[in-house]
Amino acid sequence: MVFNSYTFVLFFVVLLALHNMPFSWTAKKRNLLVASYIFYALWNPPFILLLWLSTVVDFYMAKLISVTEEKKRRRMWLAVSLVLNLGMLSYFKYGGFLLENFTMLMNSMGIAFQAAKPDIILPVGISFYTFVTLSYTIDVYQRKFKPESSFLDFALFVTYFPHLVAGPIVRPEDLIPQFKEPKKATGQQFSWGVFLLTLGLFLKVVIADGWLADTSDLIFGLPFPVNPLDAWSAVLAFSGQIFCDFSGYSTCAIGVSLCLGFKLPENFRYPYAAAGFSDFWRRWHITLSTWLRDYLYIPLGGNRSGRFRTYMNLMITMLLGGLWHGASWNFVIWGGLHGLFLCVERLLQRKSRSVPQVVNAGGIVLQATVIPVRPGKMALLLRVLLTFFLVNVTWVFFRSPDFGTAIKMLLCMFGVITQGPKMLTTPDMLKVAIVTVGLLVCHWQMRERTVHGLFEKMPWWLFGTLWGIMLILLALTQKSTGSFIYFQF
Amino acid sequence: MKKTNFQAACLAGTLVILFLIGWESYLRNRGFTLSYNDDESLWAHTRQQIYDATPAGPVIVGTSRAKFDIDLQTWEGITGQSPVQLGIVGTTPRPVLQDLADDPAFKGTVIVDVMEPLFFQPDGSFAETSAKKRLDYYPKWSLSQQAGFFINQPLENHLMFLDEERYSVNALIKRLPIASRPGVFVFPVFPMEFEYVQPNRQTSFTENFLKDTTAQREVRDVWTRMGLTSAKRGVSGDTLAHIIRSVAQAVGKIRARGGEVLLVRFPSSDAVWNAEQQAYPRALYWERLVKETGVAGIHFADYPELSRYKCPEWSHLTPADARAFTKDLARIIETKTKWSLQNAVSHHNP
Structure with a gap:
């Protein structure tokens, strides 16, 4: 089920009614759990079994880990959880990709090998809930979190529908403690939750699907090169689309959850106002970048094992982070480019001692500058624009269906191929320009602020008018069934 | 609820309700006709x-011509069964025919609308990929x-106002009257009151x-801007042979399960009909298709009662003519x- 559907509206109204009835807290949690399974099953019912398997195995493995003192056995139980979760992820997400590359490798070695193309359906959200359950068993193994005694609370933590299929990727400490006591949204939480739901749907339905998707789909789907202006428009359209789509989903999830009385972690913080790539990853898909930091980068040694190892660790983290997004070399290249930019940034920062350093709380990298200028508003703006430019270059690999298309797009964008036809109409290009400028201005203005802070200070009539305009545009855009891009990851 | 949030929510709700009432009233007062979204969901x-398709209630695959020209209610009145309208505007019906052929549970009758400029579009063309997109959505x-x-x-x-199109x-x-850059093909916009779609896709x-x-x-x-009045010759050679062969194979599969297929060439008029005759000479396309697929074909030009109509915009019949x-x-x-069309056609048409 997607948030932008009539089915969800009906589902949510019924669930809210049940959640606010005088049932016991356990009954309400059961309602939420059943509702979450329905939310998932309405996409493809059989895949519920995978969710159950992951939930049951991780619940019991964590228990075994916690009661076992022997190091070897503790490792073994952890390995069972890792193998199961990563095995399912590998099979469903990377099975076809691995086979395809194995076949290519065999053929390149002169060994005639032909495998039947596997017909594997990717279960929606498997990358997200795998990371959620993995973080739980790893935290229990590292004794950061006590194993949950209530199966109901644990199952709800894994399956809770707002975050289930596309994040935010929650940690045990984010959600399980909230299930311990009865939760019901206050009036203020409820209204703010509904507003966030509106804002998220506005970003997704009106901006991403309504204004941008067709433009990027058209150009990236063409088998021939296009005019440079069209290529840039398509990349900028995708840049806006992916942000509005994904942050729209996260905003909906946070809003929906708040209406039920539960808080989910922030996932986006105006990433197109990032000054540098370390800053970008503190603002883009925050729950993924912190997950990768805590469960991959730091265990690899982080920045504690010398300069070379730090760069290696950064690259490994970003390459795997890229692969997490999809089984394609393009995602690996996308991750690799981000890793490369992070390394370059770090390298330049070491050389540019004059620039004050801002330590990343998570320790992935330190903030650095690519442009060696003194900090100030204008310098910051230039760094933001340069980062935005480079992020757009990386999006080309993220969006292109294959490597050839990505290279073709880059050649068009940078004027190497100039003879391609003009494909986009002026209204389409205007829409892209308006959204791009609007997003940049909005992100720049909101760089150090929050949506809540902004609307809290706003006069109620202005707040209400903006809210009303978003709802009207939602009603008039009507694209109600579009799936979210991140569902495929 | 915090007062400001509550006030804002009330204002937003009021604005939305007032706007939608005003917008809906405006559209109704303009005399527009209510139309359903002919989208992927309605098609699916x-x-x-x-699966219940029979000669009396066949599946129709084709273009907008099939959707305009066969009046489903009239057909149901004659045979007692309504056809299943699977025509997709602006596409070749070949992928849908192939989909029916590949569905082992389908054993029914298919009427195929042969509008040559779309029917004979090669694989990979916009008309073919658009139909495939619709098919991909279904499963x-x-x-x-x-x-x-x-x-x-x-x-x-x-x-x-829920009419998305x-x-x-x-x-x-x-x-909006915004001129596009020179050299860009702008897909023409149809007049607001051109057509309407019913829940059965009529x-x-x-x-x-x-x-x-x-x-x-x-x-x-x-139509002129979209090339429907152009006499440019359609596909030929291997491409045409491949198209006809693929149709014959699909027909063979349907027949093997007890189903049947019928080709119908719906009317067009004036400049569009003239262009179609020049671009797709009957002997090279229609006759060859009928012959090589071994399927019965009904060409409107062969029957005085089917060729007496004039399409107001050269390509589709009026609702009265369609009946x-x-x-x-x-x-x-x-x-x-x-x-056998069940209720016996002759009872209704002396």
């Missing part, structure tokens, strides 16, 4: 109904989307369109194919 819902039509479709139906029954923000933006001209000769001229201009055309077509089908 219709696709689910193919992915989730339970959630199906539920959403059924919730949406009663809303579409009553609210005109005409009244959504994007549709309205497309109507498509018809609106009353206003039939009265408005300016709008009819606008649509004729659209008469459907009656004649049903009778001709029964005569030509010897299929």
Whole structure:
């Protein structure tokens, strides 16, 4: 089920009614759990079994880990959880990709090998809930979190529908403690939750699907090169689309959850106002970048094992982070480019001692500058624009269906191929320009602020008018069934 | 609830209600006709109904011509069964025919609309990939989307502004008089009152369109800009042979399961008909298709009762003509194919 559907509206109204009835807290949690399974099953019912398997195995493995003192056995139980979760992820997400590359490798070695193309359906959200359950068993193994005694609370933590299929990727400490006591949204939480739901749907339905998707789909789907202006428009359209789509989903999830009385972690913080790539990853898909930091980068040694190892660790983290997004070399290249930019940034920062350093709380990298200028508003703006430019270059690999298309797009964008036809109409290009400028201005203005802070200070009539305009545009855009891009990851 | 949030929510709700009432009233006062979204969900819902198809209630695959020219209600009145309308505007019906052929549970009758400029579009063309997109959607039509479709139906029954093709923000933006860069192909925009779609996917001209000769001229201009009046010769050689072979194979599969296929060439008029005759000479395309597939074919030009109509915009029949055309077509089908159309056509058409 997607948030932008009539089915969800009906589902949510019924669930809210049940959640606010005088049932016991356990009954309400059961309602939420059943509702979450329905939310998932309405996409493809059989895949519920995978969710159950992951939930049951991780619940019991964590228990075994916690009661076992022997190091070897503790490792073994952890390995069972890792193998199961990563095995399912590998099979469903990377099975076809691995086979395809194995076949290519065999053929390149002169060994005639032909495998039947596997017909594997990717279960929606498997990358997200795998990371959620993995973080739980790893935290229990590292004794950061006590194993949950209530199966109901644990199952709800894994399956809770707002975050289930596309994040935010929650940690045990984010959600399980909230299930311990009865939760019901206050009036203020409820209204703010509904507003966030509106804002998220506005970003997704009106901006991403309504204004941008067709433009990027058209150009990236063409088998021939296009005019440079069209290529840039398509990349900028995708840049806006992916942000509005994904942050729209996260905003909906946070809003929906708040209406039920539960808080989910922030996932986006105006990433197109990032000054540098370390800053970008503190603002883009925050729950993924912190997950990768805590469960991959730091265990690899982080920045504690010398300069070379730090760069290696950064690259490994970003390459795997890229692969997490999809089984394609393009995602690996996308991750690799981000890793490369992070390394370059770090390298330049070491050389540019004059620039004050801002330590990343998570320790992935330190903030650095690519442009060696003194900090100030204008310098910051230039760094933001340069980062935005480079992020757009990386999006080309993220969006292109294959490597050839990505290279073709880059050649068009940078004027190497100039003879391609003009494909986009002026209204389409205007829409892209308006959204791009609007997003940049909005992100720049909101760089150090929050949506809540902004609307809290706003006069109620202005707040209400903006809210009303978003709802009207939602009603008039009507694209109600579009799936979210991140569902495929 | 915090007072400001509550006040803001009330204001937002009031604005939305007032705007939507005003917008809906405006559309109704302008005399527009209520139309359903002929989208993937409506198509998928219709696709689910193919398994009961018989000669009396066949599956129709094709272009907008099949959707305009066969009046489903008239057909149902004659045979007692409604056809399943799977025509998709602006596409070649070959992928849908292939999909029916590949579905082992389908054993019914198919009427194929042969509009040569679309039917003979090669694989990979826009007309072919557009049809495939619709087909790709069907197996992915989730339970959630199906539920959403059924919730949406009663809303579409009553609210005109939910017509995405005409009244959504994007549709309205497309109507803005903004000139595009030279060299860019701008997909022509049809007049707002051109057509309307019913829940069974029947498509018809609106009353206003039939009265408005300016709008009819606008649509004729659209056809001209889209190349429908161009006499440029269609595909030939291996491409044509491949197309015909693929149709023959699909027909063979359907027949092997006890199903049947019929080809129908629907009427067109004036400049469009002239161009179609030049670009797709009958002997090279229609006759060859009928011969090599071994399928019965009904060409409107062969029957005085089917060729007496004049399409107001050169390409589709008016609703009144479609009713008469459907009656004649049903009778001709029964005569030509010897299929039993249940309630006996002759009872209705002396």
